[in-house]
Amino acid sequence: MSGRTRARACPERTCVGCRERAAKTDLLRIVAIEGACVPDPRGTLPGRGAYVHPVPVCLDQAVRRRAFTRALRAPGAPDTQALRRFVERTTVAEQAAG
Numbered sequence: 001m002s003g004r005t006r007a008r009a010c011p012e013r014t015c016v017g018c019r020e021r022a023a024k025t026d027l028l029r030i031v032a033i034e035g036a037c038v039p040d041p042r043g044t045l046p047g048r049g050a051y052v053h054p055v056p057v058c059l060d061q062a063v064r065r066r067a068f069t070r071a072l073r074a075p076g077a078p079d080t081q082a083l084r085r086f087v088e089r090t091t092v093a094e095q096a097a098g
Helices: 056-064 067-072 081-097
Strands: 012-014 021-023 028-033 036-040 049-052
Touching (some): 028 081, 036 081, 049 056, 056 067, 056 081
Antiparallel strands (some): 012 021, 028 036, 028 049
16 A cells, blocks of 8 residues: 555535535435425435535524525425424434433
């Protein structure tokens, strides 16, 4: 071996809420389905995706800035209720575990 290690590049995405770049695995992918923002934790749903940190602060900023409408190219403001419930559930589960 030559002593060089090949570090694999980690894909990065930008959070539409806080606008910070982070590893793709640290962000939650969101897709628009029938006028609603749907969480896509596995990243396999078809369609255009937007990424957000799975915390209520970033979600609130994205909604306030209408970032999902722009990022998903959706007509009108998409419904974010299912997304908000998912983020709150995961936040509570992380706090209980750690």
